[in-house]
Amino acid sequence: GAVVSQHPSWVICKSGTSVKIECRSLDFQATTMFWYRQFPKQSLMLMATSNEGSKATYEQGVEKDKFLINHASLTLSTLTVTSAHPEDSSFYICSAYISGTPYEQYFGPGTRLTVT
Amino acid sequence: SQQGEEDPQALSIQEGENATMNCSYKTSINNLQWYRQNSGRGLVHLILIRSNEREKHSGRLRVTLDTSKKSSSLLITASRAADTASYFCATASNAGGTSYGKLTFGQGTILTVHP
Numbered sequence: 001g002a003v004v005s006q007h008p009s010w011v012i013c014k015s016g017t018s019v020k021i022e023c024r025s026l027d028f029q030a031t032t033m034f035w036y037r038q039f040p041k042q043s044l045m046l047m048a049t050s051n052e053g054s055k056a057t058y059e060q061g062v063e064k065d066k067f068l069i070n071h072a073s074l075t076l077s078t079l080t081v082t083s084a085h086p087e088d089s090s091f092y093i094c095s096a097y098i099s100g101t102p103y104e105q106y107f108g109p110g111t112r113l114t115v116t
Numbered sequence: 117s118q119q120g121e122e123d124p125q126a127l128s129i130q131e132g133e134n135a136t137m138n139c140s141y142k143t144s145i146n147n148l149q150w151y152r153q154n155s156g157r158g159l160v161h162l163i164l165i166r167s168n169e170r171e172k173h174s175g176r177l178r179v180t181l182d183t184s185k186k187s188s189s190l191l192i193t194a195s196r197a198a199d200t201a202s203y204f205c206a207t208a209s210n211a212g213g214t215s216y217g218k219l220t221f222g223q224g225t226i227l228t229v230h231p
Contacts, residue, residue, distance in 0.1 A: 034218075034219070041226075042223075042224075043204060043221045043222060043223050043224050044159075044204070044221045045221075046218070046219070046220070049218070091156070093158060093159065095219075104164065105219055106161075107151075107158050107159040107161070108158060109157065109158035110156075110157065110158045112156070
């Protein structure tokens with residue numbers, strides 16, 4: 001149980017285009033999901049908290065107009081990188097928690113984004 | 117911001133040896149978790165230790181938590197080549213009165229186990 005999937009697992013896009021990454025909780029409902037970014041050989045940095053039915057909460061320094069988050073349902077959150085630039089190339093990981101266990105997060109397998 | 121400091125940043129050992137990684141943090145926590153990440157892959161949850169616990173075991177893993185020193189250690193006994201990965205600690209705390217916990221990750225330790 002408690003499986004989180006991400007799609008796509010990797011994507012290459014051209015500079016200036018937008019790309020959408022999906023995060024799904026497969027066997028549980030997640031009112032809250034989290035989006036992280038990880039650069040090579042570095043740790044995970046929390047970008048934003050995605051709340052079902054409301055606006056996402058962004059961490060300091062993260063551009064909300066560039067990284068659009070939509071938590072459309074209790075099992076799906078999407079991250080759209082708009083007008084992507086090469087410096088946006090990174091590993092994006094989402095996580096979710098089961099309501100009632102807010103301190104235990106389940107992580108997706110990550111999405112490798114390369115912007116050329 | 118990353119509140120976890122981990123040391124060493126990199127650890128290279130031979131198969132069969134024990135590996136110890138340390139993590140320090142700055143704020144009060146609800147629990148501390150350890151994760152493993154193989155290169156280019158997602159995170160695998162290893163173990164969670166609550167703030168009122170001092171030691172926890174899971175298979176070849178032993179985790180200690182010292183809240184007075186705000187530090188934790190992960191010990192992997194009898195290491196195997198397959199243990200080669202990056203290991204991260206993450207502290208969970210109530211995010212300013214919200215109903216959910218927020219994870220803050222340490223910088224990680226890259227463990228290499230030579231066969």
